[in-house]
Amino acid sequence: MSDSGERDHFSPLIVSDSGESGPPAIGITPKPVDFSSPSTAAIEFEEFSLIGPDGHASSQHVQPEHMEAFNEYLFENYNVQVNSLLGIFIVLFCGDYSPPKDELPFSIAGCIAIWKTMDDLEDGYDFWPFVDSVGSAGAEPLDPKILSDVENGEISNEVLFFLAKNVFTECEGISVCGQGRTLLVEFPEISAEDFAKRLDTLPRAITKLPFKLEFRNGPLELHNGPLEFF
Structure with missing residues (x-):
C-alpha cells in the first residue's frame, strides 16, 4: 500500500x-x-x-x-x-x-x-492486509464514452462492470474505497511468486480515471467469524 x-x-x-x-x-x-x-x-x-x-x-x-x-x-x-x-x-x-x-x-x-x-x-486476532498499491505495466487507456460515465469523482456500476469484463478479466471483485479515491481489485489467490508476475502485467493507473489502483492476491477477509455476518 x-x-x-x-x-x-x-x-x-x-x-x-x-x-x-x-x-x-x-x-x-x-x-x-x-x-x-x-x-x-x-x-x-x-x-x-x-x-x-x-x-x-x-x-x-x-x-x-x-x-x-x-x-x-x-x-x-x-x-x-x-x-x-x-x-x-x-x-x-x-x-x-x-x-x-x-x-x-x-x-x-x-x-x-x-x-x-x-x-x-x-484470542489474539490481528489483521494485516497485504495489498499491492500499483501494477508495473503502463497506464491503461479507456474509451472516452466509458470515461464520460465518471462524473464529479463518482464511478458508476457500468464502469466497474466494464473494467471487470475488459481490463481485469480474471478478477473476482472491484471495490470503491478510501472515500471514493481507490479501486481495490481482488484476484483469485495464487502463489506470491505468481502474483508478483501478475503485477507486472497489471496497469499502474487508468488513463484519465481519477482513482488509485490497488490489487489483492485473494479475496478480502471482511465478514466472517463466530457471528457469521456475511
Whole structure:
C-alpha cells in the first residue's frame, strides 16, 4: 500500500456505572445510506472522514471530539467495543450482540469495515492486509464514452462492470474505497511468486480515471467469524 502502514488503535468507549453513555461533546451526522445492497452500503459523516487530505486513512486530522462521538456512534448502533484502523481498513470488534448482517455496512467513514467479535480480540486476532498499491505495466487507456460515465469523482456500476469484463478479466471483485479515491481489485489467490508476475502485467493507473489502483492476491477477509455476518 502507499501509506506508511501505521495502525491507529481507538480506545473502547467508557460507559458509566449505570450502563448508559453520555452524549458526545460534539455530535456527528451520518449521511443517508442505502442498505438495499450491504456489499456496497457506506456510512459517511457530514463532519469528517477517516481519509485525510493526503488520501491516507488516519485519525490524526480528525477532531478529538468527533472521534469521541464516532466511538459512541459505533457502540450505540453496532455494539462496537474496540476498533482498529489500518490503511483503508477499519476492524470493528463487537460484543455479544450486533445488528443483523443486512444492516452492517461495507465501509464506514471512508474505510472498508471488517466485522469481528470481542472473542476474536481476546484470542489474539490481528489483521494485516497485504495489498499491492500499483501494477508495473503502463497506464491503461479507456474509451472516452466509458470515461464520460465518471462524473464529479463518482464511478458508476457500468464502469466497474466494464473494467471487470475488459481490463481485469480474471478478477473476482472491484471495490470503491478510501472515500471514493481507490479501486481495490481482488484476484483469485495464487502463489506470491505468481502474483508478483501478475503485477507486472497489471496497469499502474487508468488513463484519465481519477482513482488509485490497488490489487489483492485473494479475496478480502471482511465478514466472517463466530457471528457469521456475511
